[in-house]
Every structure is written in structure tokens, then in C-alpha cells.
Amino acid sequence: MALCARTAPLLFLLAFHFAVAQSVPEKKAEEFQVGVVLDLGTLVGKVASTSISLALEDFYAVHPNYTTRLVLHFRDSMGDDVQAASAVLDLLENHKVQAIIGPQKSSQALFVSDLGNKCEVPIISFTATSPTLSSHTLPYFVRATLSDSAQVNTIVSIIKSYGWREVVPIYVDNDYGRGIILPLVDALQQKDVHVPYRSEIDQMATSEEITQELYKLMIMQTRVYIVHMPPSLGSLLFTKAKEIGMMSKGAVWIITDGLTNLIDSLNPSVVEAMSGVLGVEFYVPKSTELDSFTKRWYMRSRIDHPNDPTMKLSIFGLWAYDTIWAVARAAEKSKIRKATFQRPSSMRNSTSLETLGTSVNGPAFLKAILKNKFRGLSGNFDLSNGQLQVSAFQIINVVGKGHQLIGFWTARNGISKTLDQNTTYERTKPDLNIVIWPGEVTELPRGWELPVQGKKLQVGVVKGHYPEYIDADKDPITGVITARGLAIDVFEEAVTRLPYALPYEYKMFNITEIGSSSYNEFVYQVYLKKYDIAIGDIAIRYNRSLYVNFTLPYTESGVAMAVPVKESTNKDAWIFLKPLTPDMWFATIMLFIYTGFVIWLLELLGNNKNAPISRQLVTSIYFSMFEES
Template identity: 30%
Template sequence: MAYKCSPVNVFLIMLLLLLLFTVHTKTTATSFTRRIQIITSNTSVIGAVMDMTSRAGKEARVAMETAIDDFNAKTSQNATLYIRNSKGNLFGAIREATYLINGYKVEAFLGLQTMEEVLSIGEIGSRYQIPTFSLLDSVPQRALDRLPFLFQASPSQFGQMKAFVAIMKSFQWNRFTFIYEDINSASSEVIHHLMETIKESGVQMNNMVKISPLASSTSLLEELERINKEQCRVFLVHASLEMGLRLFQNAKIMGMMEKGYVWITTNLITDLLHTVNPSTFSMMEGVVGIGSFFMDTGSRFNDFSTKFQTRFKLEQPKEESYMPGIFAVQAYDATWIAALALSKKNMSGQKLLDTVSSISFSGITGEVQFVDKKSTASHRFHIINVIGKYYRELGFWSEGLGFSEVVNDRANYDTSLQNLGHIFWPGRPLHTPRGWAIPTSVNPMRVGVPTMAVFKKFVEVKYDHMHHNFTCIGYSIELFKETVKRLPYYLSYEFHPFNGSYDSLVEQVYLKKFDAVVGDVSVVSKRYQYAEFTHPYTETGLMMVVPVISYHEQWLFVKPFTLGMWALTIVIYIYNGFVLWLIERKHSPELQGSALNQAGILLCLSFTRLFSLDGDQLKNNLTRMITVAWLFVAIIVGQCYTASLTSMLTVRRLAPRVADYESLKNANAVVGYGRGAHVASYLVDVLGFKNENIRGFTSPEEYAHALRNKEIAAVFLEAPFSKLFLARYCKSFMVAATFGEGGFAFLLPRGSFMVTDFTKALLNVSESGTLQTIEKRMLGSEQCVDMESDHDEYGRLGLSSFWSLFILTGSTSTIALVIHVILTLRDHFRY
């Protein structure tokens, strides 16, 4: 059956089609007219897509409009700006961008304040070869490399993490809690840069708290309550202004805005504080903020600020403040970049990209240029402090320079924020917060202690079987307690005895059964696979201790005098004898005779006549004078010789029974070591002893007994142990050889941030003299007070002790000789 259309229906259909055709023709004509006007008028068309419900978007819009007016007025160019509102919706942003391309033939894009907008619209811009300038300051380099027409027009603010670390170091805070809002995928970029910055700084992240943008007050309170139970009191907040205000409001309810707390905000909050109602600052009092830097002085900024405030007040009359912030000045400079790039017509593709990359001009934010398609990163930030109902600028931080109150004064930079003036912390304390507090609920550190220590003065576990408890004492224990006191935070701990080998004890840290190990634990390379060591707190080295043998030297009688002393004594005696013989030979017939007889008499006189002649036998006053001086010197020198020789004869000469370990190994000798220590493997694997030739002992008394009874030929002890052992048995044993070994240290889990803290605290204990005090108190009782002196060199009599005596007798003899010669010559010439 055929369908028939009535005349009325035909009329209505024709009327509807006519109406649709009219509307479509009018719309097409309008759009076509716009396109023709744009093409024929040599106008640069810039499109912008932003969330204009936010303060950042509102500021950016007014700044872009101001920039276009200034650009057209100062360059005689004709640039047009079309701005669309995404309302914070990704699909809305894509729709508006597509509309700007199809409806207005835009030649460049601006805006894109979220990572999702950047990636989506950057894709569209690259497809149509339209330069896209993002105001997001954290566009990943991989996205810029993948999308050739995408540029980051805002300087990266990740450098503020270095400013944060500089603040931490200024007040010697070691740990902080990072609180961040999971706004978008840019949050992961912030975490990455923060972790890279603190990696080599010595500053550690105590905890990381992620907050959802939709978090309720209840969930915020729960998170704050959880982190408040921990000891860390330094918080870094990276969140939007809205979330930040909610966070501080709940922190105030929790009592976390009082004395002892430290709150530091990043630019996400700090850059928008100028928009906050002054009454809001009361909940943020004491907060220190790191903000983006730009010069808010100078004629160019003042001119921009005046225009901005006038226009912003008209467009946004409900806003609290009309002052431009960092978002405004960055949008202003980005618009100039886009307009400059499009001012050079007839460019497309790679030529257009090269033109954009080569742009460089002086903007409000400073010198603007691109490096790897990114606006050069910011290396300067301003530091603020919230006080009462306002905030004040403390100063600036510049990378490579430090903190300063004045930006351009390079002479007044300082590494510490403390030197920029007083900071009002939460609760307004008189002193800087220490950054930590005793936690309300925390599990104590489980510290393993060896029970089989050989030398109890280092570590000893005493059990009280009646009360079923134990106590740990010893040098290592006391030193650990003192070190913990020097840590820059509170540390709760409890000791747990471990009955097993030292290697097994170290493995317990790797198995997470212990959080640390304290005791006579040696630093050994193979143990690093399970844990890490602090700086050694004892001497390093492995000692081979052996018995000593006593002997007396056959030529010991010559030892009291040095060689020079013997030589000069003989010369003086012969010289004095010669002078005495020369003067007295005329008066004593016994001193005369043949030449051979005269020589024998002279030598005999030098060593014996002095003691056989008395004053009556001497005929000449000159010889009497020589004899008196000579006798005086001989008596003193002789008495000193006798005393020194007597001392040497009564002192035992000691020497090691074994000189080196090779002789022990070649003789197949048995050696000892401390049972449970790593020394056994060292003796076998490194020194090459056989397993059957090494024997373990559990006490110093066993070492001594085995050595004396020749059960073992030597015992190998770590340096601290050998020091105690030899102090107790100082006359029976001695060190024959020393080998490289790491000493004793505290042991902590691999990768633990506390390794650095413990090492620094341990060095502080040593440098303050406390280490020596503990060592003297805990180990000093073993000091040997009857050690025998070594007389090989020390105690020998030399020329320096007797110069004056030899000069006396020598000069007396010489004077007598000269007088005798003069008198003899006088008598000779008289006759």
C-alpha cells in the first residue's frame, strides 16, 4: 500500500527545511566572514583555554588581555586573543580547543594548567602544527619530545626543593614529613624531584602522606592524628590553597599549630597568599612559605600592575585582592612569546619551531628563553613568614648563593636562613623548634646484643634468673647509649640478647628480627650484604699475639755509653795521660826509657796512673792541676756508667717467640682465636691456615693458659681485644704482627637513614672527649702499671750529657801544656 502525504504535511516539511537552511546559511556565512577577515587583515590569532573558575585562571586571563593590548601598542602588530573557559573539565577543554581551531583558525594555544590538558591539547596542537604554550611549570621532558609543537612557557619551580633543603640545614633538622595533595599526575613529578634533591643532602623523609582533593575533614583529622603520633615535627605541604587552608584548620584543632611544630609550604600555597582574606592567616600563624620569585619593582611591573588591577577589579569585583601574582606575570610573558612567534608570517613546520626556540626577551619574570622547549628554570625563590593577620617577606634564596634579604646584593648572601632575622614559628616559641618530639606511640628499636662476647668489658649480658630479666653492660653498651643522646631526634630502643655466632647475629638485621646490633662486632666486607656499619669506634687491625722470650746481651757492658761517648772518653784519657807524661817525665825516672817503653808507659798512664799516683808523687803544680780536673771528671763519668749498667743488667730483654705467621703456617702450628668471631674465616681464607690447626677460645684466661702450655703458638685478636689482653698479661706476651681489619662499629639495616645520623653522633661523642672518658672508665682498669722500659736507645749516656766535663778536663790539660811549653822554651833560650 503506497504512503500518501497530505498537502498540509508537505507544507510543514518544506517550511522546516527552509528554516534550517536559513539558520545554517547564516551561521556558515558568519563563520566564513570571520575567517576571511582574519586571513585578509594580517592578524595573528591566539587561542587560550583555561579554568577561569580558579584564581590562577582569572589572573591569567586578565594578564593575557593586558599583554595583547601592550603588544599591539608597542610593536604596531595586530594580534587577537580568544579565551575559552574549560571550567576545570578535561573534555570541556578539548571541546573548546577544537572550537577555536575550527571556528577562529587560531595559530597558537595558551593556558593548559593541568597535566591532562597539556597532553590532550598538546596532541591536537602538534597534529595541526599549532604552537602550544603551557602555563604548567612541570611538563615532563618526554612529553615535550613526543609532541613537537608543545612548549613549557612557565619556568620550572622544582628548584624550590633545594631551597627547602637549605632551610632544613639552616636549623639542623634531619627529617621531615611530606604532605601532598594528589591533584593530578604532576604530583609524581614533584615527588621525583624532592627525592633527587634530598638524596645527597643528609636530609631524610620520615613519612609521605597523600591527600585526596575530595578528602573530608574526618579523613584529614585521621591523617593528622596518625602523623602526630610520630616524633617528626617538620612538615612540608604541597597542596592547593583550598586544601592547604583546610589542612591548617584541622591541624589547629589537633593542637599541631603550637610550639614545637614546623610547617613549610611550597609555591602552590605561597603564591596565592596575596589572595587570602587577612582573617584566614590566624590559622596559619608561624608557617614559612617558599614562593615563586619575580621582580615586583620597576617601571615595567608598576605599569602592568596598574593596568591589571583596573581591569581585574572590573571583571572580578568579588575577589579579596586585585594585586597580580606569579600566575599573572607568567601568563603576561607567555602571551608575549606567542605573539612574537606569530609576528613573523609565512612560517610553518620546523621553521616555526626554530623561531619559537630562538625567542629571547626581557619579561616581567626576567630573561625569557627556551632550553629544550622549556622556559629556563627558576633559580631564585622568596621566603615568607605568616604572622598574625599578614605575612612578611623574610628574604630570598638563590641557588649557588644562599639566603639574602636583598636580591641583587651578592655580598650579603648567607648559607643559613637564621641570619635573615627572627622567624615566628607556630606558638611563637622563644627558641627555634628542634624538629622532633617524643612520640606518643612508637615501637622501640630492637637492638641485638651478643651473649658470647669473649671480653666482657666490651659487652656482657647478665641474667637475673630470680626476676627473669637481664641487663646489658660494657663499653659498647655505654657508648651506644651516649650516641643515642646525641641524635637529632628521640630514639626509643630495647636490648635483646642473641646466643649465636656473630655472622648469624648480623643476618638477623637482614631478616628484620633486629633493627640494630651493638657489641664487639667487627666491620667485615662480607657483612655488608646484610647490613651497614657506622664509623668504627675502636682501633682497627688484627693482632698476632705470641709469648715472649728473655735474654741478656753479651756486650751489654758497652751499652751505657754511646759510640761517640766511648770515643771521646778514650781520646780525652790518652790526651790527659800524654800531657801528664810530658810534664812529669823529667822528674820521674820511671817515666823515662826507650821509645817503645815510653809509648807503653804513656798508654798505661792514660788508664791506670790516674788512680795509682797520689798528690805526693807529682812534682809539678801543672800536673797536680791536671790530675784534680781529670779525677773530678772521671769520678762523675764512672758513677753514671755504673748506674746505667746496673739498671740494664736488672732489666729483662724481651723478644717475640715467633716472628711471623708464615713460620707458624709452615711448621703446621696450632693457633687460637675468639670463638664466634669472624677471625676463623680470616685465618683460613686469607692467611691460609688449615681448619684443623685453628682453635677457638671463650675467655682471656683460656688464651693465656694455652699459650703458656704451648697448646697454641699464637692467638689472633682484634686490636681492641689485644689491647686489653696485653694490659692484663703485659710481661708474658707481645704483638708479633698486625693485619688489616675494620674495627668495631654499630650495625644498622641496609639503606637506613640512621647510619649517617649515628656516625655523626658518634663522631660528636669522640670530638667532645666523652669517648675517652667512657674508655677510661670502662676499660682503664686493665692498664698495666709495671711495663719495663726499652734501654736500647732511651737511657744510654751520650756526649750531650758530659760536654761541659770534657771541656773542663781537656781545657785544663791544654792550659797546663801551653804553660809547660812556654816555660821550657824560656829555659832553653836562657841557656
């Protein structure tokens, strides 16, 4: 009883405090308006939207006592730059957002970042990678991803380590594609690596246009290619390269992170066509948090996107997740309690751009964003310089329908098999695991081949029976064979219509005698590979078709009659006499007179003795002209 008596006041005091706490209403968190502009119909947009929803839930589950709460307003830019700008204007004017996450494309981010500078509202993009977007010229643009130029040193290290001296970049002709070319070429030239040609491919290029460009590359000596383009165009490029034989032994293909980051989401047939390719991508350290998030992401993705059951989580999904955490932390640390915009004085006939207000809280919030440093799902998330800082890249090798890790790159150690390996940046041999190159070989490609123009097509010709069809002569001094005739014209016209250059030279075959046996020997030279093709007045026969393939006939066979034609027309009035010769006319007239005489004689001897002479003459003429026919 004594113990209970002493504890009674304490229990009463705790109950009193609990009752007071229940009677005090919970303070409502301040809403922090944030706009999200993505291409929601694309693979990256879908992956990011699911990651953003999970990030918002996870952050406030871990920090339930925060006095701010992010309120997200999603907008779909539908892949259009104007639509993205319109969405940002709507968010700034109607929702007073204090930050914009996105947009997705670099071309969209360029104009939107100008709006951010004008309104002093931070624009935070985890997908815009073009080096033309810089925090130095656009202070309110924050890149929560890597600049394309960040991977340049990794690519140059690979090329230098394997000893290749020439490379050809293949890139899409837009802001995204051109952004990497200048820093890449400068870095290659500093390492004495030559760039003989730059292959620009239009972002709307058709299969035929891509094939023609690849054929152009085939006739060049360089066989080391660096591909920098979005997955849709890159898939088409490698499919066509496989079809025309450019993914064979001796070729080297290196893809940038734009393709590598999404390689797991590509069609398996495309990945198989890319077998032997080297890829560079951002290194994400493994962790239990990442494993747990990955499982939850796939469960949520099936609900958010039921029509895309095979969609894979990519690095962009991790950056989207970490970006939400960075914005939420900055909103709390900046102590912003109310969105305030200072609008300019009203002006007549002013546009909506001129009347946009300036965020009072923008500078403080930007400062808090740039001070954000934490370990996220993607690794160390540091935006101190206005963009994500590089930690490490990993190098993969596409094999079959999958890929394998062959090494890493860091600024400190360069290329190495493991991250903790101390190596020098310059090396004479690559320190990577075994690579399966195009053609399924492990032998290191030398990076160049004799160009097609060095192997001229050997065309066999003869001095035929009909010079109009084919004829050939050999210059006694230079030894050059000159061919002409209809067959040669057809061949040369076909060569000009090819989508690539095809150098050729004529080789004379001397036919000692006129006969089918000589032509059989001529055709057999193609089978012996002395000639690549044979041109001549060669008849298609069964025994010859056993050794060579004939083109379809382009001349008609059969009997024809040649008739000379006079260009002048005889306009003489007596032209009707031309069909018969004078002798024929004389014989006809004599026959006419003879017939008339016989008829007159018969009439005279008959019953018409007393008929007038005129009537007898008319009867004779009538019967001689008409009855005879």
C-alpha cells in the same frame, strides 16, 4: 620675498608627498589566530584573563607598525580534562589556531600537548607546573612558568641550613602533587635527609579525612612538613592543623610556590592559621613598569570581575602578560602570513582526531618562541629550553594575617639575606632574617618530638567490689597489670573508635578498706596527675567533681529484680494445677463441700422439703461455685 620664493618648491613637494601618502590605503595587518584555554571560573583564570587583555593592548600600542595581529579565541575548560581537550579540538578544526595558550592544569596539558605534537601547534602554558610535562618528550609543549622541580633545591637548602634530618611531605594525590615527590625525595636523600613517611591526601578529601591523616602525623616523631597542594585543599589542611594543635611550638611547616604564590588571595582566617609557615615563591624584581601595570590591572579587574572586588594580582597574572608578548613577538619574527594546515587523505569512518591537519607554520613559529628572550614584568623571560628559566626564589614567613620576606635563594649563592650577597651554598647556620615559628616563638625548632606512643596514657584501676564490673590483677613476675570487666570493655572500645592511636597502660590503686574515703583518694590521684584517667565502680559525687570530670553514666541506676529463667517448658496436661500447692487445693475442695452442705441444709429446712434430691444437689453446687466468687 626671496626666502619665500626659495621655500615654495619645498612646501609644494611636501604637500605632494603627503597627498600621495593619504591616497595609498593602509596595509591591513595579517591576523594570527591563537586559542586561549583556561578555567575561567577559578581565581587564576580570572587573574590571567584580565592580564591577557591588557597585554594585547599594550603590545600593539608599543608596536603599532607590526604586520601581524594576534586574534584570541577564549575557551573555558571548567576544570575538566575532557572539556579542555574538546575546546582545543574545536579551536584547531574550526578556527585554525596556530598556537594554544593554556590549558591551566597539568593533567589537562598532558593530553592537549599530545594534540599539539600531532598538529605541530605549540602549546604554551603559564600554569602547568608538573615535571612530567617535558619538552624532551613533548617538543611542542612550552612551559612559560617554572617546573615544580625548580624549587626543590631551595627547599632542600632551607632544610639543610637549619639542620633538620627528617621531613614528611604532604601532597595532593594527583599529577600535580606526585610530580614533585620523586625529585624532592632524591634531592633530600643526597643531603642525608630521611623521609620516613609520605602523606598523600585525596584531592576530594573531606575535613574528617584530613583530620584523621593529621592525627596520624601527630603520633610520629618527625615535626618538619613540606606541603605541596592547591590553595583550596591547602586552606582546609592548615585550618584543621590549627584546630587540633599542630600549629604549635616545635612544628615546622614549609609550603611550595603553589600555595605561596596565591597566599595574598587566601581568606585572612586561613592565613592566620598558617602563622609561622615558611614559603617559597618566584622572585619578581621591582620596576616602574610593574607598578604602573599593577595599578591598571586593578582598575581593569574591577570592570572584568565586579563580583570579586578583593581579587589580587599574582605571579600567574604576570606570566600570562609576558606570555602574550612572547607569542606576539614570535608571530612577527616568524614571518607567517597565512595559516596553512596539511590534512591527511580522507579516510572512511575516520574520527576527528585522525583527520586533524598539520600546521605548515608550526616548526617556524616554535623556533621563534624558543628564541624569545626579553625582560618582562615578571623579570627575565627566557623560554630557550622549552620552559622558563629560574632566576631566583624568595623565602617568606607567614606572620599573623600577612607575611614578611626573610631571604632569597639563587643557584649561585644559595640562601642569603640579600640577592647580591656572596655566600657559599653549604653552611652550618641559616643566613636568613629572624623567623617567627609556629607558636609565635623565635627559637629554632629541633624538627622532632617524642611521639605520642612514647607517652602512654596512665589509666588507674582498682580491684572493685563487683568483679563483673571491674577487676584487676598484678602479675607477680612481670608486674604487668591486667584489668577486665564491663568498665574496662567500655574504655577499650572507646579507644578503638578514636581516629588516632592512643597507647595506654594500667596502674593499680590499692584500696585498703571498703568505703567512700578510699574512692575519694583514688579519684584525687587524677587531680594530682599521677593518673591520666581513673576507671572503676566510682559513684559521681559533688565533692569528687571538684577535682575531676566524670563521663556520662553508661549504666542505669535504680532498683531491679532478678528472676531465674528455666529454658525448658513443662508441657504436662495437669500443668493447670501448678499455681496452687496440694494443701491449697485440699482447702479449696473442703471449702467447696462445706459451702454446698450449708446451702443444701438451708434448702432442706426451707420451703423445698419436697424437692427432688437431684434439684437440691444442683442448687447446692451452683451456689457454692458461683455465688461465692
